[in-house]
Amino acid sequence: MFRFIVSRLLQAIPVLLVVITATFFLVRAAPGGPFSAEKTVAPEVIKALEAQYKLDQPVWQQYLSYLNDLAHGDFGPSFRYPGRSVDELIAGGLPITAELAFYAMLVAIIIGVSAGVLAALKPNTPQDYVPMSAAMIGICMPSFLMGPLLVLIFGIWLEWLPVSGWGDLPGDKILPAITLGSGYAAFLARLSRGGMLEVMSQDYIRTARAKGLPEWVVVLKHGLRGGLIPVIAFLGPAFAGLLSGSFVVETIFQIPGLGRFYVQAAFNRDYTMILGTTVFFATLIVLFNLLSDIIAVWINPKLRHQLREGK
């Protein structure tokens, strides 16, 4: 197990290096610079700004000094927000995006897994069709439609919940969490239905029933553990996806999270900010994939066995 983790971590280094290098040169190759504006900026001002942010140095030199700073955990200064470092901006937005992603994950798991399990218990009956059709709609409906729709119903017509903000008004976290979580809920519903269907036809389930256990114990205790393996494998990448994919939801609900300035940075050609967030998300995705692999190995006896046999 230990060797498995170490080797996966070592594999991550070249992956991240490729990400950094590609992003570094791509953003500089893109037309338009960080200081261009509709009202032409005087050449002497541009020169002063470029000198300040070391953009007047040869590109390879910029690249090396960036790598050096990065090795010391320094993402550099933001071009767009003078006086703010990229580290500071990421540190400010991350807790909010992480909290949003966490609630969205909860929403996804609760709705998704219960729908999937219910469907799997009575396959090919209305109890299966209804939640699964709903899941299909959930997968198809993008958050930029789902969000405004929920706001219109619960925020403006019914006036039950705030239409925007994060942590300012009671209940303002509910609609963003549901909007972001619903798409994933739909995926989870399909995954858990499949997993449960397979498990519920296994011999040990029949044995459990034969022992005379009540059906809910059979399902919750014996069925779920095996049935949710595919779900768990999906959770790691899903969480990373929630973190990096929260841009739309953050924009709709006016949430000061990381996803928003990830995208804004690209529009603004804020080189250091683009790099910083990209490297940060890349690391996160690598780590969460590793984590879900570890969990999968840990709960799935078949995989654990393979790992031990293979190496």
Add this chain to the structure above:
Amino acid sequence: MMRNKIFGLTVLTTTLLITTLLMGGCSGGENNVTTGNRDGILHWGNGTDPQELDPHIVTGIPEHHILTALLEGLVAKDPATLEPVAAVAKEWSISEDGKTYTFKLRHNAVWSNGDPVTAHDFAWSWWRALQPALGNQYAYMLFPIKNSEAYAKGEIDDFSQVGVKVLDDYTLEVELNNATPYFLQLLDHYSMFPVHRPTIEKFGKPDERGSLWTRPGNFVGNGPFTLKEWKLFKRVEVVKNPQYWDAGKVKLNGIHFHPIENVTTEERMFRSGQLHHTGSIPIDKVATYKKDKPHLLHTYPYLGNYFYRINTKLPHLSDQRVRQALAMSIDSKQLTEQVTKGGEVPAYTFTPPNTLGYTAKSAFEFNPEKARKLLAEAGYPDGKDFPVTELLYNTSESHRKIAVAIQQMWNQYLGVNIILNNQDWKVYLDSVGNGDYSIARAGWIGDYVDPNTFLDMWVTEGGNNHTGWSNPRYDELILKLAPTIPDRAMRYKLMAEAEAILLEDMPIIPIYIYNSKSLVHPSLKGLQPNILDYVLYKNLSLDPSLSGVNIH
């Protein structure tokens, strides 16, 4: 057994978390408008998040709003007439030749830490605003001051040669290159605001970008409000400054500036009572508000215009007749009524009409007949053999709609086929800046209320010209003749002559005059519409008796 416990524990924690998450929703809170009206706090939708709060670094309108609350220049404007009114300077005099201004500062103007605001503060602040290392993109606002341009460009390094002189603590003399009748108009632009020297020097070098002096707790200002909180991407909070010389007139206790980039979100926030005032309104909602809730919708012509640049360096577009034909076949009345639909005014001049008393004579009109004739004379009868021409705009739904409509008009009236091309904002800026386009969408917002801010950009090789157009008489009028004349009416006459040349040659096609559009809660009082969309926050007040007004 162990596993059962873990399972039970997981279920319990999850249930608890969900309850906490949902419980919050049950206590129905009051909205911002209600609490704001009670506490005297204005909730202001403020566009994008401010980049900085340093007046000598920032460039945007959201920053402008916050800074006019936090700082005050020598003079301000009357929001109704836009004529200068006393601010830190209680009075001023102008020499006969219009080149020397002497400002008498009021003795009771103080910084928010109690220090007096003196003439030295202004001299030092303007020195700082011109420091090349600061990278101040609006340094050019100071260029009417004698030798300031040479100083900013590093051609001279002795600041005593720049026309700013402190006669005594409360008297400032400013010498200009030319009589600049709009000089007083510039003094409430943030690039001319004073900054507090001891605070800036405490947190870094004077020309250091992004030192920490603008953070809450550090910031020292001289405006009607002081900085209380600056939560990135969330809001900037300012509170009434009791030290402000005119504090007795300030009715608000504070303002919350909410950065909201998405106009649809902003409109939803307004509808749910979270904002008193929005910075904009989604274009497709204007008609609904006009019809159902006209009392909430405030629109007013704005000192800016929407136009197309033509690249006069391309062979077929270098022909003046072709440019005129293109301009005359755009039905901008139909365009504003049926495509943009926001109450914009069709433009037939480049400078918006009635810019502080200046209205240029419109030189062209929608006339497809004449346009066809001109195009035929230029060698393209019915658009035959018209070279491939591209219309460039920066990616946006509204620009696309306009471009499509104009593409159709050109096809219908002239028989020419134009290809549409959209580019991301920064790519578009690059293409236009490098002259790498045929026809390109553009917009221009005046820096101050004077035709000069619209006309001086078209001089030969002007930094914002980008069309390759050049006309010696135009250059002479704008650069040599007009600036020397102190009399407003005489100067406007020369300006009008120049604008007539511009509209005859048509390196640009004016399309419409912008208008400012916002949603205003009925409880917000004291707003005065004007073409600058200029707000004097100290005039605003909130009426709690109107909190409950139905805005749905």
